[in-house]
Amino acid sequence: MTTIHILGSGTPAPTHDRFGSSYVIDTGESMVMLDCGPGATAKAAMAGIDVTAIDAVFLTHHHYDHSVDLPCMLMTRWDHEVPGSEPMRIHGPAPTVDLVDGITGVKGIFRHDVRARSEHPSSQRIYQMRGGSLPRPEPRWNTSDLEPGSVVKGNGWTVTAARAAHVQPFHESLAYRFDTAETSIVITGDTARCSEVTELAKGADTMLCCCWDHHDGDDQIDECVAEGMVGNMCGPEDAALMATEAGVTRLVLVHHTPSVAQPGPAARALEIAQENFSGEVIFAHEGLRIEDLATAHSSAR
Template sequence: MTTTVTLTGTGVPFPSPDRAGPGVLVSHSDVHLQIDAGRSTVMRLAQAGISPHQLSALLLTHLHSDHVSDVADLVHTRWVQDHMHGTGPLPVVAVAGHAPGFVRRVLAANEFDVNVRVQHVQDGPPEVIGHWFDLPDVPAEVWRSPCDRVGVEAVRVRHEPVEQAVGYRVTTPDGVVVVSGDTRVCDEIAALSAGADVLVHEACRSSALAEAVKGTRFETIFSYHADTVALGAMARRVGVPHLVLTHLIPAPTSPEQVAEFEDEVRQGGFEGRVSVGHDLLSVTVGDAAGA
């Protein structure tokens, strides 16, 4: 058995034909964890060979719309398939504050369709199994697979003004994967990443583009995302061997712009492997070559 990490979306709120909304799939044997569900997640999962009924859990880092716009589609599609697969409700792991109400409301939007389907095919309405947890200041376990092979820890990150934002650490028999969610470079993610084999982290070219965005709304937006140079310095400090960049701000549109992300991480002193993310990029934990 091996553990793989697949980027189901590397984009930002602005739509792109090449980059779906943010999402990361971590798989170990038959345990499949989807972290966030941005725009077109269901389609990217299909391209990766994973159907919603195969997911062990959906983990939400925070409720910015670009990270959760496909939650309803994911849960609803799993429900529609349930009479074929019998996998039952999707477990959803998230901070206890706003997430339960959000999930309840987005599912309620399909009330008409649910009523029609229940009359003809489905046995009952779509449901989730909520694994809601208090916002942790230090890493704490928030989910474990029924087989006991895969554990998930969470810690709060620094994405203010969004207060209820977390990163996740997934531990499997093969190693450790950390997914930052949206955050500035911060001590909490540094602590979560210690000893990790792969760190999937958002990346923003805020230092390089500081003058270009000065005095604009982008200056504010950049302030609560992870600067590439600072990220490189943090990854070097904690000794992560493989850094995977995602949620690329601004989204690169040429090979030269892609290269600039890695160049700036190197400026921070990081000497390990860097993968500048694209949709469906897949890496294997412990595999230096990746895919």
């Protein structure tokens, strides 16, 4: 049974219960992380996920609320994985390869830690107690920069990338479709309503889509809206319209601003989405597990 873990369902603004974006899809045979925002490694552990068992990480884009915990994930994975494990895969739009190399590579910002954990006698002893043999291997990753149209295959799953309309041309943003024999899941990342993501999501069982509040009481944001400058994120209406156009079965609203996550606005966002989409709508919270994906898959067919 495939499970989606909502680890991060917030924005760059930290609150007591939301901060940044991160999700894990567990097929029962493989685990894949989509985005690695603030605290993702710790949130995964709190959800009962063994981070050393995550096979791949896909980054939708390089805003910090989607990627800032990658150094923690990489160092934790390297330090605690079973010696001889297959390298974890890390994919995303450019410069993902350079980003990873800048963390654990020969000139990476954590090079001092890699050296200490490889050469200090106590660290060497701990590594040997875990079954490793000296000299301790360097961190190894299978990394690639993806483009719209890229396809990545794993253990029983296929991930397809499409352009998401967000902050181009400053950097590329991607949406991903995760297909297995059991189900299909689309993670839009940060995007406006656009034809590329709609096409990617055609007939999918579940779509996780950002739910931004364009009128959250911030005078500066309201001014940008009035001037037509904020058009790079879906609100509940656009998320629902895109889900309807794509013919998905379930819509999961994520990436909530602090204002829209309040009980009243959240209920209104859910209501707006339901007015524009006839399928199931979920207003996600961090720690949520969505488990009945096979049921959604069969009922849609």
